Amino acid sequence: MSKAVSKATDLLREQILAERWQQGEKLGEAELAQILGVSRTPVREALTRLAGEGLVTLAPNRGARVATWSSQQVDEIFDLRLLLEPAACAAAITQLSKSEIDELEALARDMQRMGAPGTDRDFVKMAELNRQFHSKLIQASGSTQLLTTLTSVTHISIAVQNYNYYSEEALARSLAHHHEIVAALREGQPDWVESVVRCHLYNARTAMHHRTQGRIPHAAEH
Template sequence: MGRAAQQAYDSIKSRILDQVYRPGDKLSEEDLAATVGVSRTPIREALRRLHAEGLVDWAANRSATVPSWTGQDLEEIFELRALLEGYGAELAAARITAGETDRLRDLCSVMEQHAAVPASDRADRVAMCNTEFHAIILEAGRNRRLSALLGAVVQTPLVNHTFRRYDEAAMARSMLHHRELVEAFEARDRAWAGSVMRAHILAARATLGHARKDQVA
C-alpha cells in the first residue's frame, strides 16, 4: 500500500473506530478525498482494504457505508475471538519469553491504574493498553496465519469500544482475567491460559449483549 493510500486508510479507519463515521453513514469517495487531502485513487485502495477487514461495506463505483452490527454479528465476532484467541493463548503459554511476560505484567498494572480513576477517558486508556496486551499474546504464539485470521475480527467498532460499555464489576473482572493470564503464561500451562482467554472474551460478549438490551429497553 502506497503512502497516500496508507494515509487514507489510517484516517478513515480512525474516524470509524472513533465513531465520527457511525453505522449507516455513507462515505463518498469525493468527500473522503477532500477530508483526507488525497486523490480518489488511494481512497479506493483504502476502502478496498477496509472492506476486507469488515469496517465498511463497499463495491467499486458505489459509495461505501459504515456497517450496522446486529446481535447475530456480535455473537459471531465474539465466538470467533474466543476460539482463535483461546488457541493463541495456548500457543503463547508454550512459547512466550520472559520479556513478554514482564511487559504483560506491566500493562496489567497500568490498566488497573486507569480503571481505578473515574475519568471521562478511562475506557479509552484501558482499551489502548488492552490492545497491546492482546497483541503481545498473539505475537508470543509465533503463528503468522493465526495473526492474519484475527486481524479482521478484532478491528471492528464493537470490539474496540467494548470498554466503554463496562460497569465497575465488568471492569474489575477483566483486570482479574489479565492477571490470571500472566500467571498461566508463567506456569507454562496451555490449558489454563486457553480457558482463561476464552472466559475473558465470552465475558466481554455478555457485557456488550446486556448493554445492547438496555439500550433497546
C-alpha cells in the same frame, strides 16, 4: 504497502474502533483525506483494506460505510473467538520473549489506569490498548491462518465493544483478566491462559448483550 497507505489504514482503523463514526455511517474519501492529511488515493486503498478486515463495507455507486453488525453476527463472532483464541494465546507461551511479555504487562497497566474511575477515565484509549494487547498475543501464536482469521474477528468485536456498556464489575473483571493472562504467560501455564482468555471473552460478550438490549449499566454513569 506505502507509508501513506499504512498511515491511513492504521488511523482509520483506530478511529472506527473508537467509534468516531456510527455503524452504517458514510465514509467520504474527500473528507477522510482532509482529516488524515493525505491524498484520496491512499484513503481509497485503506478503505479497501479495512473492508477486507470487515470494518468497512464497499458498494458500487454508494461508496464506503462503517460496517454494521446484528446481535446474531456479534454472537457468531464471539463464538469463533471462543473456539480459536484461547488455544492461540496458549500457543503463544513458547513464542513470547520476556521483553514481549513485559510489553503486554505494560499494556495491562495502562488499561488499568485508563479504566480507573474518575475524570481521567478514557474508554477510547482503552479500546485501542485492548486491541494492541490481543493483537500481540494472536501474532505470537505462530500460526498464519489463525492470525488472519482472528485479526479480522477481533477487530470487529472490538469495534462493537464499547466500555460504556460494561458494569463496574464487568469492567473490573476485564481489566483483571489482562493481568492474569500475563501472569499465566510468565508461569508458562497454557491451561491457565486458555481458561482466563475464555472467561475474558464471555465477559465481553455479556456486556455486548447488554448493549443490544439497551441496558445502561453502572459504568456508563461515571
